[in-house]
Amino acid sequence: MQKKASLLCLLMAFSLLIAACGSGNRTESTDASSSGSEQTVKITLLNSKSEVQEQLEEAVNVFHHDHPNIEIEILTTGNGQSPFEKASQLYAAGNPATISMLDPADVEQFKDRILDLSGEKWVADAIDNSTTVVDGKVLDFPFAVEGFGFIYNKRVLDEAVGGSFDPASIQTRDGLKNLFMQIEAAGKQALHISPLDWSLGAHFLNFLYADQSQDYAQVETFIEKLRTGNADVAGNAVFNGLMDTFDLMKEHNSDKKSPLTATYDKGPELIGNGEVGLWFMGNWAWPNIQAFDPEGEYGFLPVPISNNASDYGNTQIATAVTKRLVVDKERSTPDQQAAAKQFLEWLVYESNGQDFLVNKASIIPAFKNIALEPRDPLSKSIKDYMNRGKTVVGMTSLPSDHWSVLGASMQKYLANVIDRAGLAKEIEDYWKNVK
Amino acid sequence: MIAEKGKLARLRSRLIFTGPTLFIFFTVMIVPFFYGIYLTFTDWDGISTRYSFVRFDNYATVMRDGVFWKSFILTLKYVAVSVVLINVVAFFLAYALTRRKRSNLYRTGFFLPNLVGGIILGLIWQFVFNYVVVNIGRELGIPLLAHSWLADPAQAMWALVAVTVWQYAGYMMVIYIAGLMNVPSDVLEAASIDGATGWRQLRSIVLPLMIPSFSVCVFLSLQRGFLAYDLNLSLTQGGPFKSTELVSMVIYNKAFLSREYGVGQAEAFVLFLIVAAITLLQVYFSKKMEVEA
Numbered sequence: 138m139q140k141k142a143s144l145l146c147l148l149m150a151f152s153l154l155i156a157a158c159g160s161g162n163r164t165e166s167t168d169a170s171s172s173g174s175e176q177t178v179k180i181t182l183l184n185s186k187s188e189v190q191e192q193l194e195e196a197v198n199v200f201h202h203d204h205p206n207i208e209i210e211i212l213t214t215g216n217g218q219s220p221f222e223k224a225s226q227l228y229a230a231g232n233p234a235t236i237s238m239l240d241p242a243d244v245e246q247f248k249d250r251i252l253d254l255s256g257e258k259w260v261a262d263a264i265d266n267s268t269t270v271v272d273g274k275v276l277d278f279p280f281a282v283e284g285f286g287f288i289y290n291k292r293v294l295d296e297a298v299g300g301s302f303d304p305a306s307i308q309t310r311d312g313l314k315n316l317f318m319q320i321e322a323a324g325k326q327a328l329h330i331s332p333l334d335w336s337l338g339a340h341f342l343n344f345l346y347a348d349q350s351q352d353y354a355q356v357e358t359f360i361e362k363l364r365t366g367n368a369d370v371a372g373n374a375v376f377n378g379l380m381d382t383f384d385l386m387k388e389h390n391s392d393k394k395s396p397l398t399a400t401y402d403k404g405p406e407l408i409g410n411g412e413v414g415l416w417f418m419g420n421w422a423w424p425n426i427q428a429f430d431p432e433g434e435y436g437f438l439p440v441p442i443s444n445n446a447s448d449y450g451n452t453q454i455a456t457a458v459t460k461r462l463v464v465d466k467e468r469s470t471p472d473q474q475a476a477a478k479q480f481l482e483w484l485v486y487e488s489n490g491q492d493f494l495v496n497k498a499s500i501i502p503a504f505k506n507i508a509l510e511p512r513d514p515l516s517k518s519i520k521d522y523m524n525r526g527k528t529v530v531g532m533t534s535l536p537s538d539h540w541s542v543l544g545a546s547m548q549k550y551l552a553n554v555i556d557r558a559g560l561a562k563e564i565e566d567y568w569k570n571v572k
Numbered sequence: 573m574i575a576e577k578g579k580l581a582r583l584r585s586r587l588i589f590t591g592p593t594l595f596i597f598f599t600v601m602i603v604p605f606f607y608g609i610y611l612t613f614t615d616w617d618g619i620s621t622r623y624s625f626v627r628f629d630n631y632a633t634v635m636r637d638g639v640f641w642k643s644f645i646l647t648l649k650y651v652a653v654s655v656v657l658i659n660v661v662a663f664f665l666a667y668a669l670t671r672r673k674r675s676n677l678y679r680t681g682f683f684l685p686n687l688v689g690g691i692i693l694g695l696i697w698q699f700v701f702n703y704v705v706v707n708i709g710r711e712l713g714i715p716l717l718a719h720s721w722l723a724d725p726a727q728a729m730w731a732l733v734a735v736t737v738w739q740y741a742g743y744m745m746v747i748y749i750a751g752l753m754n755v756p757s758d759v760l761e762a763a764s765i766d767g768a769t770g771w772r773q774l775r776s777i778v779l780p781l782m783i784p785s786f787s788v789c790v791f792l793s794l795q796r797g798f799l800a801y802d803l804n805l806s807l808t809q810g811g812p813f814k815s816t817e818l819v820s821m822v823i824y825n826k827a828f829l830s831r832e833y834g835v836g837q838a839e840a841f842v843l844f845l846i847v848a849a850i851t852l853l854q855v856y857f858s859k860k861m862e863v864e865a
Contacts, residue, residue: 397723
């Protein structure tokens, strides 16, 4: 008797397991059947910008208050997991988020699975080059603009130049060199280079492509030439100008003796404590700097590539829409898709949505109609450059392993393992072999 | 008892005991394994809804992939050095600790690193190598320690080996202690009556009788060495400039960073074949070396 009972138990446990395995896909269909026009629509949002997680959770509550028939649940990417990894896992499991936040380069790969957003109202208000367009279809919503260049600590620079530092005074490499020497004369170190592959590969090398020409078509031509092996990197004026600047940076680097040692955390500490004047990084570093210096004044300087102030790139910092929202069409019901679209519209056109983006999450929005001013000094500085049109494009369409492979090449150059010709060759080789 | 029942009853009781495990093993090991092999014949990128068959193209790419083979050679070196060091250190720890009484505290101490996860361990040691060691080196004026090991390609590899040994030596030590305890004391006594002293006893009696422990430990350290990923990721991130990327990391990056899933999967399968061959050979030869007391 007892044996039979235990057998039964086992069987039940077993069938439960099988049922649990099979139920993954079913959540949507039950949602769909219950979501009539009057009923609550439940959608999910995959957040891959972990620094705004709390604010986003608050925002979906506000949104639910504004639109009581829509409920949004937030999913997150795991620690150290790329948005692509998480989103493709969810798709593989047949359970994708209704709205996924992806990196720009990934969007196109999802093109068969995501909704065409061309008909949305916000498309007309988005800033130029902020969406992914494939076959004439707008596939994503530009969520956040980010920018990078030299972050400066105004307190240190004021001291160095004796008086109030004017960022517009640095427009050439010699100007930058002069500034470095002034900072060093004041007893501080000039700048810190974070030897991280993503910073060097994705952000510093960005200028190699973006500074080629003001005309983006020329930039694309340059990349096409690289792919076909017809571009001469070693003889390229922008490359040599950029590397001359990098040599200058190496010379004045706070970690000159051991340039590859520092981790990311050292940067905010050095600049926040006023030990260095400049740090090559982007506005995402503000929360980290703030921890050391909450009241300080900071801003961006361009990375000059020549001694001619009017050359393209010398007065511009790089900006890009680094996070995109896409709406799933594969597993989401029409109601869910409509709800997702409504959420996107809320972000752009309703005051609560704008308030979340700009004031709560400190995001620089990619929409011309949003007039709110960002609060943190780095975002303010970027917004200022954007308003004056002084930006070069942040390349969001580079191949997915570009930062890793060429970041390693830049590390070699930083540590003097290869020379400039070697770096040029590695860049050429990478592009010839990339898919 | 089982033998008394009929065939069906026997099958039933087997299924009761092994069924759940078999089911789980089948769904999370066997099915993904064969599905993975199937994917090596496609050009899937990890997300696309469409992919086409490319026959053996991915394997041809693997054969031509210089980065993969370079990191494979690097992994071989890493495995060779760390297997030897882990087992030498572990054996001598075990030998020393079985000679003295009240060694439980030491045993626990040496075993402890094994309880810390690879990622955390890597982060702790990153701090040690980047700051602690460097400061000690500067204070004492030792040039070898005055700069971060993690910033130099050759030294970063040794840092990786050092942490690996530190992590696994304690675990292997426990196995060796168990082995040492099982060396029959009558044999040792007979040896000492015959006049064999410490070194002679160790070489002629203890070591030959410990072959089973060695084969287990060498097998475990071989297999862990080939599959090392977490420590590699958190201690060096494969850097400086990709000089310490072990083969697992290269495969992962190929599949998920470069989005060449088929090629990455093919590389993983090639690695599986090689590791399986090496470990089977190792087990076969160490079995042959075993002796009876």
